[in-house]
Amino acid sequence: xxxxxxxxxxxxxxxxxxxxEDNGRFLLLAALIAAYLSAGATxxxxxxxxxxxxxxxRWNRTLHNFSxxxxxxxxxxxxxxxxxxxxxAAGIRVDALRPRWDFPGAFYFVGTVVSTxxxxxxxxxxxxGKVFLIVYGLFGCAGTILFFNxxxxxxxxxxxxxxxxxxxxxxxxxxxxxxxxxxxxxxSGVGSLVGWKPxxxxxxxxxxxxxxxxxxCASAMYTAVEGWNYVDSLYYCFVTFSTxxxxxxxxxxxxxxxxxxxxxxxxxxxxLMGVCCIYSLFNVISIVIKQxxxxxxxxxxxxxxxxxxxxxxxxSRRNAITPGARLxxxxxxxxxxxxxxxxxxxxxxxxxxxxxxxxxxxxxVSLAILQKQLSETANGYPRNVCINTRxxxxxxxxxxxxxxxxRLAETSDSR
Amino acid sequence: xxxxxxxxxxxxxxxxxxxxEDNGRFLLLAALIAAYLSAGATxxxxxxxxxxxxxxxRWNRTLHNFSxxxxxxxxxxxxxxxxxxxxxAAGIRVDALRPRWDFPGAFYFVGTVVSTxxxxxxxxxxxxGKVFLIVYGLFGCAGTILFFNxxxxxxxxxxxxxxxxxxxxxxxxxxxxxxxxxxxxxxSGVGSLVGWKPxxxxxxxxxxxxxxxxxxCASAMYTAVEGWNYVDSLYYCFVTFSTxxxxxxxxxxxxxxxxxxxxxxxxxxxxLMGVCCIYSLFNVISIVIKQxxxxxxxxxxxxxxxxxxxxxxxxSRRNAITPGARLxxxxxxxxxxxxxxxxxxxxxxxxxxxxxxxxxxxxxVSLAILQKQLSETANGYPRNVCINTRxxxxxxxxxxxxxxxxRLAETSDSR
Numbered sequence: 001x002x003x004x005x006x007x008x009x010x011x012x013x014x015x016x017x018x019x020x021e022d023n024g025r026f027l028l029l030a031a032l033i034a035a036y037l038s039a040g041a042t043x044x045x046x047x048x049x050x051x052x053x054x055x056x057x058r059w060n061r062t063l064h065n066f067s068x069x070x071x072x073x074x075x076x077x078x079x080x081x082x083x084x085x086x087x088x089a090a091g092i093r094v095d096a097l098r099p100r101w102d103f104p105g106a107f108y109f110v111g112t113v114v115s116t117x118x119x120x121x122x123x124x125x126x127x128x129g130k131v132f133l134i135v136y137g138l139f140g141c142a143g144t145i146l147f148f149n150x151x152x153x154x155x156x157x158x159x160x161x162x163x164x165x166x167x168x169x170x171x172x173x174x175x176x177x178x179x180x181x182x183x184x185x186x187x188s189g190v191g192s193l194v195g196w197k198p199x200x201x202x203x204x205x206x207x208x209x210x211x212x213x214x215x216x217c218a219s220a221m222y223t224a225v226e227g228w229n230y231v232d233s234l235y236y237c238f239v240t241f242s243t244x245x246x247x248x249x250x251x252x253x254x255x256x257x258x259x260x261x262x263x264x265x266x267x268x269x270x271x272l273m274g275v276c277c278i279y280s281l282f283n284v285i286s287i288v289i290k291q292x293x294x295x296x297x298x299x300x301x302x303x304x305x306x307x308x309x310x311x312x313x314x315x316s317r318r319n320a321i322t323p324g325a326r327l328x329x330x331x332x333x334x335x336x337x338x339x340x341x342x343x344x345x346x347x348x349x350x351x352x353x354x355x356x357x358x359x360x361x362x363x364x365v366s367l368a369i370l371q372k373q374l375s376e377t378a379n380g381y382p383r384n385v386c387i388n389t390r391x392x393x394x395x396x397x398x399x400x401x402x403x404x405x406x407r408l409a410e411t412s413d414s415r
Numbered sequence: 416x417x418x419x420x421x422x423x424x425x426x427x428x429x430x431x432x433x434x435x436e437d438n439g440r441f442l443l444l445a446a447l448i449a450a451y452l453s454a455g456a457t458x459x460x461x462x463x464x465x466x467x468x469x470x471x472x473r474w475n476r477t478l479h480n481f482s483x484x485x486x487x488x489x490x491x492x493x494x495x496x497x498x499x500x501x502x503x504a505a506g507i508r509v510d511a512l513r514p515r516w517d518f519p520g521a522f523y524f525v526g527t528v529v530s531t532x533x534x535x536x537x538x539x540x541x542x543x544g545k546v547f548l549i550v551y552g553l554f555g556c557a558g559t560i561l562f563f564n565x566x567x568x569x570x571x572x573x574x575x576x577x578x579x580x581x582x583x584x585x586x587x588x589x590x591x592x593x594x595x596x597x598x599x600x601x602x603s604g605v606g607s608l609v610g611w612k613p614x615x616x617x618x619x620x621x622x623x624x625x626x627x628x629x630x631x632c633a634s635a636m637y638t639a640v641e642g643w644n645y646v647d648s649l650y651y652c653f654v655t656f657s658t659x660x661x662x663x664x665x666x667x668x669x670x671x672x673x674x675x676x677x678x679x680x681x682x683x684x685x686x687l688m689g690v691c692c693i694y695s696l697f698n699v700i701s702i703v704i705k706q707x708x709x710x711x712x713x714x715x716x717x718x719x720x721x722x723x724x725x726x727x728x729x730x731s732r733r734n735a736i737t738p739g740a741r742l743x744x745x746x747x748x749x750x751x752x753x754x755x756x757x758x759x760x761x762x763x764x765x766x767x768x769x770x771x772x773x774x775x776x777x778x779x780v781s782l783a784i785l786q787k788q789l790s791e792t793a794n795g796y797p798r799n800v801c802i803n804t805r806x807x808x809x810x811x812x813x814x815x816x817x818x819x820x821x822r823l824a825e826t827s828d829s830r
Contacts, residue, residue, distance in 0.1 A: 026565045048539055055506075056505075066495050088500075120535055137657055143447070143704055285553070
C-alpha cells in the first residue's frame with residue numbers, strides 16, 4: 001500500500017486532530033467511570049459491610065443451633081444445604097412458587113432475556129436450553145435494542161411536538177409572535193419556529209418526572225400485591241426498569257395472587273413502560289454527560305494547543321451550555337453566515353458556503369458548475385472534507401445506530 | 416392555538432406520511448417481538464419443563480429422606496431452609512465465598528450495576544444502600560451507555576479504516592484503480608474511495624467472529640479456573656457479555672483462586688471487552704433487522720397506497736439489499752445528480768438540487784441570493800422541508816443518541 005502524500009497528507013494531519021479529540025473524550029470518560037466505580041465501591045462497602053457481618057453471624061448461630069438441637073453433624077447439614085442450593089438453581093423454593101417453565105413462566109423468562117433484565121429467577125438447566133438461549137438471545141436482544149431506539153425516537157418526537165406547541169403559545173401570549181403567525185416562507189425573521197428544538201434539559205426533566213411518577217405508581221402496586229415495603233418496591237422498580245435485574249426481588253413469583261390476570265397485565269405493562277422510559281432517560285442523561293466531557297476537554301486540552309484556540313472558540317459558541325442562547329438565536333434576524341442555526345444542516349451549510357465563496361472568482365456562476373461543486377462538497381472531496389471534518393466531527397450523530405448510519409453503505413439511506 | 420392552513424397544511428399532510436411509516440415500523444417491530452417471545456417461550460417450555468419436574472422430584476425425595484433420617488418435622492426443616500434463603504440473599508453460601516462487601520467485592524458489584532449486568536450475587540440489604548443504588552445507578556448507567564456508544568463509534572471507525580485500506584489494495588491489485596491513485600481533487604472519476612463505506616454485513620461478520628473468538632478464549636479460562644464445563648462457560652460468557660446477567664453462574668466468587676490477581680484482571684478485561692463487543696454486535700444486527708422491517712413495510716404497505724409507489728421506487732434504489740450495488744456505484748463515472756453516493760449528504764444534496772433548480776428561472780444567480788436560498792433550505796423552510804422530510808426521513812440517524820442529536824438544541828452540535 002502506498003501512503004498518500006502531498007495535499008492528501010496535510011489533509012490527513014488535519015483529520016487526525018478531531019480523531020485525537022474523540023479518543024481523548026473516550027479515555028476521559030473511561031477514567032471518570034473508573035473513578036466513579038471506585039467511589040461507589042467505597043460507599044457501598046461502608047454501607048453494606050456491617051449488614052453482611054451481621055447476616056453472617058446470624059446464619060452461623062442458626063446453623064449451629066439447628067445442628068445442636070437435632071444432633072446433625074455440620075458436614076451432613078452442609079451436604080443437605082448444598083442439595084437445596086442445587087434445587088434453588090432449578091427455581092425451587094420452600095414456599096411454593098409459580099411453575100417456572102409453563103408457558104407464562106417461560107414467557108416471563110424470555111422477556112427478561114431479550115430486555116437484558118435477566119433476573120435469574122428462572123434459568124435454563126439443560127445443555128439444549130443453554131445453547132438455544134445463546135442463539136435466541138442474540139437476535140432477541142438486538143431486536144429489543146432496535147425497539148428501544150425506535151421508542152426513544154417516538155418519545156422524543158412527541159415531546160418535541162408538544163414542547164414546540166407550548167413554546168409557540170407562550171411566545172404568542174407574550175406578544176413576541178404575531179397573532180397571524182404562520183410557518184410559511186414569507187416569515188423569515190423573528191419567531192420562525194421551524195428550526196426550533198427542545199432543550200435536552202427540558203426533555204430530561206420531563207422524562208425524569210415521568211419515570212418517577214411511573215415508579216411510584218408501580219411501587220404502590222408492588223407494595224400492595226407483593227407485600228414488600230415501599231422502599232424495596234422503589235428499589236425493585238429501578239433495578240428492573242434499568243435492566244440491571246439483580247433478582248433478589250422478583251415480582252409475580254408466588255403461586256397464587258388475588259386478581260392474578262390483572263396483576264400479570266399490570267406487571268407486564270409497568271415493566272415495559274418503565275424499561276422504555278428509563279432507557280430514554282439514560283440516553284438523555286448520557287448526552288448531558290457528553291456535553292460535560294466536551295466542556296472539560298475544551299477547558300483543559302485546548303490550553304496546550306494554541307492552534308486549536310481559534311476553532312475551539314468557534315465551537316464554544318455552539319457547545320456552551322448557555323440557557324438563554326436558544327431564545328437569543330431566534331430573536332436575531334437571519335444572517336447569511338448560517339451560524340445562528342445550531343443544527344447539523346447549519347454546520348454543513350457553513351462548509352458549503354466556503355466552497356461557494358471560492359466560486360466568486362468566476363463572475364458567471366453556471367448552475368452546472370455549481371451543482372458539480374456542491375456534489376463534490378457533499379461527497380467529501382479532500383479540500384472540503386477537511387473543513388467539514390474539523391467543523392462537523394460526527395455531524396451525523398454519535399448514537400448507537402447512527403454512528404453506523406453514516407459509516408456503513410447500507411445504513412446511510414436506511415431509516 | 417391556531418392551526419396553520421394553506422401551504423403549511425398541505426405540507427403537514429405530506430409530513431404525516433413518513434410519520435405514519437415510522438409508527439408502522441415501530442408497531443411491526445413490536446408485533447414481531449411479541450411473536451418472537453411467544454415462539455421462544457414455547458421452545459424453552461418444551462426444553463426445560465422435564466428438567467424442572469425432575470429437579471422438583473429429586474428435591475422432594477432429598478427433603479423427605481432428610482426429614483425421616485434425622486427425625487425432623489417438615490415445618491421445622493422448612494423454617495430452617497427459609498433462614499438459609501435469607502442468608503443466601505445476603506450472599507452467604509455453605510461453601511465459603513469471597514467477602515461480598517470488601518473493596519474488590521463492592522467494585523465488582525458496582526461494575527455489574529453500571530453495566531446493567533446485575534448478576535445479583537451481591538445486593539444491597541440496607542435501606543441506605545438501596546436508596547444510594549438508585550441515585551448511583553442512574554448516573555452510572557447513563558455514563559456507561561455513553562461509554563458503549565463511544566466505543567461503538569471507535570470500533571466502527573477502526574473497522575471502516577481497515578476495510579477501506581483492504582478494499583483499496585484489492586482494487587489496485589485487480590487493476591481497477593490506477594497505481595498512482597490519490598484521493599486528491601484531481602481524481603474525480605473511477606475509483607474515488609473517499610465516500611466509500613464498509614457494508615454493514617461485513618462489519619457484522621467481523622464483529623461476530625471477534626465476539627466468538629473472545630467468548631471461546633474467555634470460556635477456556637473459566638473452564639480451567641472455575642471448573643465449569645465448556646458449554647456452561649460459553650453460556651456464562653453470552654449471558655454476561657449481553658448484560659443479561661442471570662447470576663446462576665458468576666465468575667470469581669470463590670474465596671481462593673490460584674493466581675488470584677491475574678484471574679481477577681483477566682476476568683475484568685474479558686467482561687469489559689465482551690460487553691463492548693456484544694453491544695456493538697447487537698447494534699449492528701439491529702440495523703439489519705431494521706432493513707428487514709423496511710423491506711417488509713415497503714413490500715406490504717405501498718401496495719395499498721398507489722401514491723407512494725413513485726417515491727418508494729425511488730427509495731428502493733437506495734434501500735434495496737443488492738450486494739453488487741456498492742461496487743457498481745463506484746464504477747460509474749460521477750454524475751451531477753449526486754445519487755450515486757448513498758450517504759446522508761448525498762440525500763440532502765438532492766433536496767438542495769431541487770431548490771437550486773428553481774433558481775434557473777432567474778438568469779443571473781447572485782451569490783447572495785444563492786446563499787440565502789441554501790440557508791433557507793438548511794433551516795428547513797416549509798417548501799424545501801417537505802421535500803427533505805419525504806426523502807430523508809431521519810437523515811440524521813436513528814441511533815439512541817443521534818435521534819436526539821438532530822432533535823434537541825444542545826445536542827445538534829455536541830460531539
